[in-house]
Amino acid sequence: MVQIYKAPKGKKPSPIGAPKLTLSIDDLEHGGLGVCRSHQPVVFVEGGLPGEQLEVRITDKKPRYWQGLAVKVLTPSAERIEPFCPHSRECGGCQNQHIGQTELLVHKQQAVDQLLKRQTGIKTLNWQAPLLGPAQGYRRKARLAIDAQNKADVKVGFRAKGSDQVVSIKQCAILSEPLQAILPPLLSLIKLLKGTKQLGHISVLDADDQVQLCLRVTRALPGEDLVRLSQFAEDNSLRLLLETAPNRFELVGGTSQDAHYSPSAELSLAIGPNDFIQVNNVVNQAMVSQALTWLQVKPGEQILDLFCGVGNFSLPLAHAGAQVTGVEGIEAMVKRAAINASENGLQVDFQCLDLSDTAALAKLPSQIDKVLLDPARAGAQALMSVLHKLNPKGILYVSCNPATFARDAAVLIDKGWQVDKIGLMDMFPNTAHTELMAHFSKA
Structure with missing residues (x-):
């Protein structure tokens, strides 16, 4: 996340x-x-x-x-x-509220355009209209920090600008309405708990089928705290979990069913409390739709989806008729992606490989038609030469870091690829985050 x-x-x-x-x-x-x-x-x-x-x-x-x-x-x-x-x-949450959403995107596109031209030697770029949604109320998942050092002044909120100090908040206009509504009672609840110093952070999620809170705890909470948490879950009709160790969860209140979200209208994907999910539902669905359009997916095509997560792109690609191989480095997410495919009646070959390991990259399928990759901020430097050797008809690169994208794009361009289309995606309005999508083909 x-x-x-x-x-x-x-x-x-x-x-x-x-x-x-x-x-x-x-x-x-x-x-x-x-x-x-x-x-x-x-x-x-x-x-x-x-x-x-x-x-x-x-x-x-x-x-x-x-x-x-x-x-x-x-x-x-x-x-x-x-x-x-x-x-x-x-x-420190929103760095750019002092300028409008549309105006900021214009400046960001100009900056990315200059960066790519400087790094790659490209003369012109075929910019497409940016993908955007509401400037407020868009965020469906977030992590709240807790400062309980002073029991008389417990703080729940986000980190301050350039600091690890916690700014306590009772409202946050970028959160979805259900998450905004839960903030005041959540702050009141945390202040009542006896074991506040055992709390690390709180992950909040507004999924399609439930609101979910997950509290990271460093030690077992007192029994009376567990009773309060359970009652809070019931009063607010939400699912409440404790993360007692990395990726170990204890259900305190609410449904035992996993949360779900939809990357497209036809599909529903389950996610675990620590699984990655794009926080902006409107932009994510637009991104998935645009990816399929830019790739010009045809039934029967062999498509390789790298950094596939729980299947955000893999399942829509398979639903469009492609033969998809999804590759992800986190085993738990690979297993969940396979279950998601099965529950949606789709066939996808999911594999767990470390995509930064040169030896592991040799295990990628050799016969493919197209590639989609959506790496983390570090980019996919180790993959660039491998993708060139696979010689697909097209490569769709989804990036959350223009700097590493420019570095990786320079390798592809040096090997004879060209950027057909490129466009920004305003996944995080009002912030410093800049995300983009680009399609490459052989020059």
């Missing part, structure tokens, strides 16, 4: 007396950070927009660049808007 925000390990908030500069912002990088190129080294500024003059607090200094946070807008951009969330200035 992609987290709303995760502070760097050991990172502490910048001191009040950290140096401040007056800077002018030239443009945005692909995550939405303002870029000041007139300063050397270049400064990346959270909260800055092109054309603005800002007072910036420097939060980190690297040899080749600095990082900063806008603390005062001296000359505002015409694109600047008032954030819709009262926590936006302290919470």
